[in-house]
Amino acid sequence: KAGVTQTPRYLIKTRGQQVTLSCSPISGHRSVSWYQQTPGQGLQFLFEYFSETQRNKGNFPGRFSGRQFSNSRSEMNVSTLELGDSALYLCASSSRDTDYTGELFFGEGSRLTVL
């Protein structure tokens, strides 16, 4: 079974620009979550989508948004980029089936650098 795929793996943007990151979950997984990892703040929850609906949202400004498509693929967008948005953005999927044990399957992440 293919794992969670994130694109692009690396990207460099300048302040004020916007960026879109993509995530393809494991086949059959309908829940997709996004996390931001920075050296100072660790792994922080951005939002979760399930069946195209945002179910939960973390404590991030409105510049961070996302969506999920009918095939469960998800995108997240960051507008008006700031230097502090430089981070590794991780996507994770889960099945939410009856055998759910809390496990999230993570992709390798998209490394965003804002100059």
Place this chain on the structure above:
Amino acid sequence: DQQVKQNSPSLSVQEGRISILNCDYTNSMFDYFLWYKKYPAEGPTFLISISSIKDKNEDGRFTVFLNKSAKHLSLHIVPSQPGDSAVYFCAASHFNNNDMRFGAGTRLTVKP
């Protein structure tokens, strides 16, 4: 609000010995506790989890212990191997959402 804490940023052990990684949490309503392993430039990889209704879960060399009264969990790796060297994250979540709270991580180094 740091609901999950790993107070040891690093741990070094000798190959073959036991590694014990610790984690504390503040929210008694968490349903699941998990340990993830992370190598540089890769996403976290699930290692082992435990439900809040249990106090121990074992998988090969890895055992997780949960002490609900102390709001503390630990991961034991026996015997430790050099390939176990990585950053280990403790995490906690609720059943009804994926707002998983992570600790800051502990870098484990297993020396040959």
